[in-house]
Amino acid sequence: MPDALASLSMQALLNEILDEVRPLIGQGKVADYIPALASVVPDQLGIAVYGNDGQVHVAGDARTPFSIQSISKVFSLVQAIGHSGESIWQRLGHEPSGQPFNSLVQLEFERGKPRNPFINAGALVICDINQSRYAAPALSMRDFVRRLSGNPEVTVDNHVAESEYQHRARNAAAAYLMQSFGNFHNEVEAVLRSYFSCCALRMSCVDLARAFGFLANEGFCQHSGEQVLSPRQTKQINAIMATSGLYDEAGNFAYRVGLPGKSGVGGGIVAVVPGQFSVCVWSPELNAAGNSLAGIKALELLSERIGWSVF
Amino acid sequence: MPDALASLSMQALLNEILDEVRPLIGQGKVADYIPALASVVPDQLGIAVYGNDGQVHVAGDARTPFSIQSISKVFSLVQAIGHSGESIWQRLGHEPSGQPFNSLVQLEFERGKPRNPFINAGALVICDINQSRYAAPALSMRDFVRRLSGNPEVTVDNHVAESEYQHRARNAAAAYLMQSFGNFHNEVEAVLRSYFSCCALRMSCVDLARAFGFLANEGFCQHSGEQVLSPRQTKQINAIMATSGLYDEAGNFAYRVGLPGKSGVGGGIVAVVPGQFSVCVWSPELNAAGNSLAGIKALELLSERIGWSVF
Amino acid sequence: MPDALASLSMQALLNEILDEVRPLIGQGKVADYIPALASVVPDQLGIAVYGNDGQVHVAGDARTPFSIQSISKVFSLVQAIGHSGESIWQRLGHEPSGQPFNSLVQLEFERGKPRNPFINAGALVICDINQSRYAAPALSMRDFVRRLSGNPEVTVDNHVAESEYQHRARNAAAAYLMQSFGNFHNEVEAVLRSYFSCCALRMSCVDLARAFGFLANEGFCQHSGEQVLSPRQTKQINAIMATSGLYDEAGNFAYRVGLPGKSGVGGGIVAVVPGQFSVCVWSPELNAAGNSLAGIKALELLSERIGWSVF
Amino acid sequence: MPDALASLSMQALLNEILDEVRPLIGQGKVADYIPALASVVPDQLGIAVYGNDGQVHVAGDARTPFSIQSISKVFSLVQAIGHSGESIWQRLGHEPSGQPFNSLVQLEFERGKPRNPFINAGALVICDINQSRYAAPALSMRDFVRRLSGNPEVTVDNHVAESEYQHRARNAAAAYLMQSFGNFHNEVEAVLRSYFSCCALRMSCVDLARAFGFLANEGFCQHSGEQVLSPRQTKQINAIMATSGLYDEAGNFAYRVGLPGKSGVGGGIVAVVPGQFSVCVWSPELNAAGNSLAGIKALELLSERIGWSVF
Missing domain, CATH: 3.40.710.10 (DD-peptidase/beta-lactamase superfamily)
Incomplete structure (x- = not known):
């Protein structure tokens, strides 16, 4: 038409x-x-x-x-694939999880390897990968999203990010559980900060x-x-x-x-x-x-x- | 071109x-x-x-x-949707399972409601639904598949069906578990026979x-x-x-x-x-x-x- | 005193x-x-x-x-140890389960080996062992209990046994699950009949x-x-x-x-x-x-x- | 004799x-x-x-x-019962777990309430209770143990405690998971420090x-x-x-x-x-x-x- x-x-x-x-x-x-x-x-x-x-x-x-919030998981994944390609799949899968997004059960049975990048555990691994790559991962993400959206005024809501951090317990548990299986390479607290900034x-x-x-x-x-x-x-x-x-x-x-x-x-x-x-x-x-x-x-x-x- | x-x-x-x-x-x-x-x-x-x-x-x-084998699960599902429509989703879901096809763990946690029609438990529920509808479910299925394929010589390999039945333990366990939650309406043995005929x-x-x-x-x-x-x-x-x-x-x-x-x-x-x-x-x-x-x-x-x- | x-x-x-x-x-x-x-x-x-x-x-x-009911599990276990001794522990454990008595989750993770003889799955394995030993396991049990209690009039309530059998779904699921792992040697239906007679x-x-x-x-x-x-x-x-x-x-x-x-x-x-x-x-x-x-x-x-x- | x-x-x-x-x-x-x-x-x-x-x-x-190491869990429990009595059982159970000592699966299903004080999660809750009670929990424990053993030279091996802390990932995961369910009242890091000191x-x-x-x-x-x-x-x-x-x-x-x-x-x-x-x-x-x-x-x-x- x-x-x-x-x-x-x-x-x-x-x-x-x-x-x-x-x-x-x-x-x-x-x-x-x-x-x-x-x-x-x-x-x-x-x-x-x-x-x-x-x-x-x-x-x-x-x-x-x-x-x-979790829509940011797509941007993080795109960044990680951009600089690390297929190698990221050594650290996580791309299968659906069949579990609530924040469950640790499957993560423990599968020895710290998250099912996919869109459950929290998987997104944390992706952030951990980006943390190893960028000096300031949250800033890199923000700038990346500004370019993609064509809006130079996209910003992080620091109030939300801080509030998420104060309520980080479940995500911290997931990150430490993965660390216990050797699948987390940076400081948990630092990666959580980056993660919450992206979500915010x-x-x-x-x-x-x-x-x-x-x-x-x-x-x-x-x-x-x-x-x-x-x-x-x-x-x-x-x-x-x-x-x-x-x-x-x-x-x-x-x-x-x-x-x-x-x-x-x-x-x-x-x-x-x-x-x-x-x-x-x-x-x-x-x-x-x-x-x-x-x-x-x-x-x-x-x-x-x-x-x-x-x- | x-x-x-x-x-x-x-x-x-x-x-x-x-x-x-x-x-x-x-x-x-x-x-x-x-x-x-x-x-x-x-x-x-x-x-x-x-x-x-x-x-x-x-x-x-x-x-x-x-x-x-499991490709037959599509035909069973199509039959069930054909005669019962959306009502079948009261008995099972259409979410990925995140578990091996024959696991009973999720089935127990989700109180006998299978995640989807393509894991064994879900296919058994679909067969149970068809069993309530057809006098001879395996024959109905065979005839349906003959029409769909345009090949009137499609047949069930009874040797395979019988062999599957002899090794029915895991599927029987799933069916009885669902029955214990009230999500299985016909005789387990009869439904298993139909199920294995379709697979064969x-x-x-x-x-x-x-x-x-x-x-x-x-x-x-x-x-x-x-x-x-x-x-x-x-x-x-x-x-x-x-x-x-x-x-x-x-x-x-x-x-x-x-x-x-x-x-x-x-x-x-x-x-x-x-x-x-x-x-x-x-x-x-x-x-x-x-x-x-x-x-x-x-x-x-x-x-x-x-x-x-x-x- | x-x-x-x-x-x-x-x-x-x-x-x-x-x-x-x-x-x-x-x-x-x-x-x-x-x-x-x-x-x-x-x-x-x-x-x-x-x-x-x-x-x-x-x-x-x-x-x-x-x-x-489940008090009978002690008698079955005593019978089994009596004729088979320590060898029964190849088929089940003697650890507490930390799960409801009829859960299949642990049984699947531990590949069909029940935790102990007092959860239903373990009692079913014990009955399976006794089934291999006795021509009429329920009668053997009844006679054993008559001797132990000194009461020759102890009987099975067949009405209860039959009612249990009609509601056997969860126990049948456990038995078939164990059979699928090779840890059930007799016909499931026959062992269930014996099991319910003992409970009754x-x-x-x-x-x-x-x-x-x-x-x-x-x-x-x-x-x-x-x-x-x-x-x-x-x-x-x-x-x-x-x-x-x-x-x-x-x-x-x-x-x-x-x-x-x-x-x-x-x-x-x-x-x-x-x-x-x-x-x-x-x-x-x-x-x-x-x-x-x-x-x-x-x-x-x-x-x-x-x-x-x-x- | x-x-x-x-x-x-x-x-x-x-x-x-x-x-x-x-x-x-x-x-x-x-x-x-x-x-x-x-x-x-x-x-x-x-x-x-x-x-x-x-x-x-x-x-x-x-x-x-x-x-x-984990023998210290008895001392912590005795301290907690000493000052808080039966009230501690609102925070954890006294049932066997049927799971490896550091599993998070059961902890998640049971919504952050550990099965008993001798699995790690339960011991962490006990340490959390003691942390709320004592200004210096690790010192209180050491002095308690000195009295009980009659040996005033019992000491904490700080090298071991520090090493445990460096490998705290699994225990940190358990503590944060409990915090996410509202069953952890003090700073996770501080309680972990006390916990490892007692173990050491x-x-x-x-x-x-x-x-x-x-x-x-x-x-x-x-x-x-x-x-x-x-x-x-x-x-x-x-x-x-x-x-x-x-x-x-x-x-x-x-x-x-x-x-x-x-x-x-x-x-x-x-x-x-x-x-x-x-x-x-x-x-x-x-x-x-x-x-x-x-x-x-x-x-x-x-x-x-x-x-x-x-x-």
Whole structure:
């Protein structure tokens, strides 16, 4: 269809979908394990779609920054693959876990080797790898994300990072458990600091949709002109998101939405339509699995109506 | 590209790929948990590609029947969804398991509700559902598969079925454990008999590629003219295969091949390229995860060279 | 103290203790997993103490037969050690389990070798060993128990045995799981039948106190004149009861009572005071761990007031 | 028998037993998880028996100090019960664990409440309780142990404590995991320091036999004249040692030796004969369960020959 019409339709569709999912607000629960997240205004809702043609379509609170939390795990992984390639798979797997994101049971049975980079233990190993590489890992990440999103004002919310650190017990347990198996090389406390800084990045739906654009575009970030990953590596990242990107609900997300995606407890979800679009939806209230309740529904409607599922 | 040329290329490509993977033969291990499977000639290798245009391309031992084993779990699931729809998800999930295919640990912790229909426990629940529906479930399945494959001579290898039954201990344990949680409604022994009959179907690569054709074609089986599933249900089946179709190696298969697929310990693997092709590769020797060693490599090469990954 | 006085005191003490624990009746819950057990009159309470001098002291409903259930596991174990000696420990352990009595998790991790003979899986292995030895294991057991108790009218309640068999799912799962690891040698169904027959023996407190007398008397059953076990084997049985005899409450029983003991979901508990007494208390209502609520309290008071703890 | 003769016999018996078990040296393995322990001379062997009459009998290297390691868990527990009584059981249990001493699996399933005070997690909770009570917990412990043993020269080996701290990963993981469930109240690092200091106490067999004397003597330490615990509390400590004192070999120790006991990876084992003796044996080489190989055998022989088993 003609581009202008397509743009019009997309805009109308996004508005329509937000209207449809808005009634879900009030049925979920904002993340409250740290005070800094618990205080977010719950009835916010936004969406942004970024096409490989460079166009952005938005609806709702698409330009309001929020805490990206676990969505940062994708950026950390991309950094690690960028400088260390396939060698990282000696330290962790790329299999779905079938366990809550912060469980230590599987980690102990599998002798300190996390199942994938999107459970906390796996993300900590990735941060440990990046810690060995960068003098200031959190700054490197921030600058990387600024380039990917084209927004030089992306910043870390230090208040959130500090609050996460104060509540670090479960992540510290995972890190020390891996250290006890020889799968952690830097000081646990230092890596935790870096990890929480990455999680505490504040970005909007527009920022995130743009920053994930290269994953829909064979690894090429068109606004920065950077070939971030090879086409093959890009497919691999998408594959890992498809099997492990939504905590213990990855299967359900594949079943309902059919797209590679990654969620965070801040209420953001990013999804990739390979060869076409990246999309970010945000609404702070979560379902029982820790994913944005309205966000998943919005992506499901979007996938159904445009036929976006990869399957 | 012109169809004739495409056919030519596909044929050449399949030959080329089999030549490349053939050296892997000798490095895997034929399934030997029952004598009837252990006696298969190990150095067989075949592939068949079935297009939505009805064309079949084959190479190697593509017309030799083999024991489909767990590939039958897809047919059982399709039957169950066909007659019972979404209601089946009250009895099992569609999340990856993160555990070996026959582990009872997760099943006990999750109170008898299997993670997905492609681990043994989940397939047994599906068979239990079908047992409640059909007077002769194994015959219904055989006839269903004959229609899907267009081959009226597909049969159950009763010798294999009986041998599986004699070695039913682990599956019986899973069934009784589910029964103890109220999630098994028929006689365990009867369901096990049906289950093993379905696993013991003998089909060739060509049979299986044709039988899976509807999953690449929005649920429509063109040689039988049957709308087997709705387009939406079709995507859902593909999604479950993508996250859970290769035992505890589903993540790796997504990473390397990027297609929905289902494997069996007979050495067959079927994959789906939505909107285009279904493909079946067969080689009896398995890797440590129980998947055909040469088969996975062949699909990886195919995916790379044609750019088939959905990601 | 003089024997007559001692007898008098013991009698008074038993009456006193039953009066003290009677108010607990109504606070527990009768076993209801099978109808045949659920229908027991809940407010029954009895105790019998059998001395190495042959004297029996009783109070309350001490002569009312009840379903001995897991107390039978001691008799099965004694039979197995009697004919097979130390060799049985190749098939199971004698370590506490730290798991509910019917969990399969540990059994799978430890590859089908149960932790001890008093969890269900371990008792099933013992029954499997006895099945290989006796033509009619349930009859052999019944006759053995008749001799030990000196009561030729001890019988199996076939109604209970049949009801248990109808609800065999969890035990069947355990047996088949062990079979899958090669640790089960007879037909699962036949062993389950024997197992449930042993559990369904009906005995009174007096019967059980007398039947356990040899464990307080260096293996010698004085009323039958039989040396049932060697003194060393007797200590070993008592040791296993002390660490594993009360389901997942063995540690608490040692802490509060300090005696080797074995409980059943029929509400009976037998304890051994090495060198002096065997005692059986019965009250059908159970605590959360599946042990007689009033029974544990009665033994605790008895242990405190006579200083019976082995510790 | 007359005391003089008894003394003579005991002395002869100890010598005889050490001679019998000495050939086991070379078949075990010295703890090597920290360099400071790995360097111990492996062929040392000593035993000391301390009677309630105040007499000490020794053989072999009974006066050589060694690292008491987990034996210190008994002292910590006694301190905690001393000042906090039964209230400590809100924070941990007294059930055997059925898991390796440092497993986190059970700890996660049971939501951060350790099974008993003799697995590492439980001992850490006890140290956390003591940390809340004492300004300088490690010094309080050292002084307590000096009083109990009557040896004012008992000291902490700071080299060992520091080395343990450097290898704290697994214990740190357990502590943080408990903190994540709200069951850890002080700074993890500070408690770990105290914990390792207690483990690093150096004591001889004579020191330990004397220090455990009160557990054989209804809570009364006769050389210090201190009533350390009530008689009832004393039985309770002995009960916990009997069900959980030897890592994942408590059941086997009860089966073979039949005494409450506690072992350490330094190769020491202390056992209690209630009402009569306390005994400590030491030999640095361990079996697969982490207990002194020669030590267990020596206690087994001693128990058999004197009939010391409580069962």
